[in-house]
Amino acid sequence: MSVLYRSDAPRAAAWAQYxxxxxxxxxxxxxxxxxxxDEVEYLIAWQAPGEFLASLPNLKVLFSSGAxxxxxxxxxIPPQVQVxxxxxxxxxxxxxxxxxxxxxxxxxxxxxYVRMQPSGGxxxxxxxxxxxxxxxxxxxxxxxxxxxxxxGTFGFQxxxxxxxxxxxxxxxxxAGETSLAEFLGKCDILICLVPLTDATRGILxxxxxxxxxxxxxxxxxxxxxxxxxxxxxxALDSGQLSRAILDVTDPEPLDPNHPLWRHPRVFITPHVxxxxxxxxxxxxxxxxxxxxxxGEPLSxxxxxxxxx
Numbered sequence: 001m002s003v004l005y006r007s008d009a010p011r012a013a014a015w016a017q018y019x020x021x022x023x024x025x026x027x028x029x030x031x032x033x034x035x036x037x038d039e040v041e042y043l044i045a046w047q048a049p050g051e052f053l054a055s056l057p058n059l060k061v062l063f064s065s066g067a068x069x070x071x072x073x074x075x076x077i078p079p080q081v082q083v084x085x086x087x088x089x090x091x092x093x094x095x096x097x098x099x100x101x102x103x104x105x106x107x108x109x110x111x112x113y114v115r116m117q118p119s120g121g122x123x124x125x126x127x128x129x130x131x132x133x134x135x136x137x138x139x140x141x142x143x144x145x146x147x148x149x150x151x152g153t154f155g156f157q158x159x160x161x162x163x164x165x166x167x168x169x170x171x172x173x174x175a176g177e178t179s180l181a182e183f184l185g186k187c188d189i190l191i192c193l194v195p196l197t198d199a200t201r202g203i204l205x206x207x208x209x210x211x212x213x214x215x216x217x218x219x220x221x222x223x224x225x226x227x228x229x230x231x232x233x234x235a236l237d238s239g240q241l242s243r244a245i246l247d248v249t250d251p252e253p254l255d256p257n258h259p260l261w262r263h264p265r266v267f268i269t270p271h272v273x274x275x276x277x278x279x280x281x282x283x284x285x286x287x288x289x290x291x292x293x294x295g296e297p298l299s300x301x302x303x304x305x306x307x308x
Contacts, residue, residue, distance in 0.1 A: 003042040003289070006031035006052075007065040014278035015044070023286055042289055050076030061292055063285055065276055067091050067143065070196035070223055074304055082292075083302040088284040090277025092146050098273035099147045099191055099221060102245045103156070106189055106217045107133055111243060111267065130155040136187035138203075139194035139222065140166045140173070143274075147191065159186055163194075184211035189219065195308035196223040204228060209235040217243040221273045224250030229260060236265050247273040 003026055005015050012030045019028035029035055037055050044063045053059065053076055062083045064072065069085050077083060105111060109125045116123060134157040137144045148158050148171050158171045161183040165175040174183040184190070190212060194200045204220060205228035212218075218241060220227055227250070235241040245267045246260070252271055260266050288299050302308065 001041045002027040002029055002035065002039045003044065004029045004031060004034055004037075004040045004056075006034075006043065006045045006048075008046070008276075011276075011278050015282055018278065018282040019286070022283075026289075042292075044285065046071070048072060048077070053077060053081075061289070061298065063288070065281075067274065067276075068196070068223065069302055069308065074307075082298060083304070084288060084298055085300050085302055085308075086276055086281060086285070087142050087300045088276065088281040090280040091274045092143060094274035094277075095143045095193075095221065096146055096150045098247065098269075099219065100150055102219045103135055103151060103189055103191075104154070106219075106243060106245070107156075111265075115264070131157065133157065133188050134159060134186050135189045135191065136161065136183060137191045137193055138162075139192070140168065141193070141195075144191075144193045147193070157186075159183055163199075180208075181211045184208060185213065187212055187216060189217045192218070192220045192222040192226055194222055194226070196225055197307040201225050202228050204232065206231040206234070209240055212241070214240055215242045217241065217245070219245045219247075221247045224248040224252060229258075232266075233259060233263065236263060241265075243267070245269075247271055 003019070005012055005028065016028055016030055019026055034040065038057060040056050041058055041060045042063065043056065043059055044065055046065045048062060050073060059081050062077060062081055064083065064085050067086050069083065072083065107130060112125060135151055136159040137148050138161050140160045140162040144160065145168060148160060148168060152158055152170050159174070160166065160168060160171045161174045161180060163176060166173050174180070192204055194203065202225070204218065204226050209231060227246070232244055236244065243265045247269045248271055249268065254260060260268065292298055
């Protein structure tokens with residue numbers, strides 16, 4: 001029985017060292033030094049091409065090395081192979097940091113002051129208390145709930161929307177398509193953290209933007225295909241939206257000549273909101289692997305029927 005790591009090469013050494021020190025009984029291999037592929041029962045990977053999966057006849061579990069799984073072609077994965085998404089403290093803390101930074105920058109008008117600085121502008125903007133601003137999160141999974149919990153420490157009015165019902169203390173929760181418009185109508189700042197599925201592709205579009213209060217802002221830390229880019233540009237130019245912070249785009253990176261790069265009310269970062277950290281991810285994955293060995297249910301198992 002072997003564990004094969006085929007993911008971020010620069011971090012492979014950290015993963016290998018952890019398994020060597022903590023789980024010396026496991027045969028931990030790093031691609032391309034995979035040895036006999038018939039012996040591989042556990043795969044840690046970001047990309048899992050179908051032809052490669054076909055070369056692993058005894059694979060039992062595919063552990064995604066990231067929180068998202070929309071890049072995985074489930075049709076290429078044998079039905080008996082379980083797929084697990086990565087949920088670990090490093091990813092959660094990174095997302096909390098990035099979203100908190102973004103919300104506070106919007107709330108305290110940081111981008112307006114950055115624009116003023118080259119000309120020596122000194123034009124104070126009225127400071128509103130956080131309690132006067134409502135922040136909504138679409139997608140109430142582990143990351144969405146963690147973000148809302150942290151934002152609560154500042155006193156923001158917090159709202160959440162999810163396809164299935166959730167109850168979160170201190171958060172006004174909405175569920176399902178029928179409540180989406182009501183939820184959006186109360187969001188001064190909207191954060192997208194829904195999984196990317198056929199149902200959510202393009203969800204950040206004209207219809208959604210029109211349902212937000214005029215002058216609202218959008219933060220997309222989900223996936224690039226969630227966003228209708230032309231609809232965003234139109235909403236910004238019309239004043240329906242005031243600003244957008246995008247950590248994800250489609251494609252990645254955007255063409256250097258894409259208008260989003262040059263739009264004065266768009267801020268783009270290169271998909272860095274949250275990253276898997278080996279020192280916190282390896283222990284979580286190892287514990288999940290041990291659960292499988294003991295015949296216990298896996299944590300953070302993907303429901304193929306839902307796509308997340």
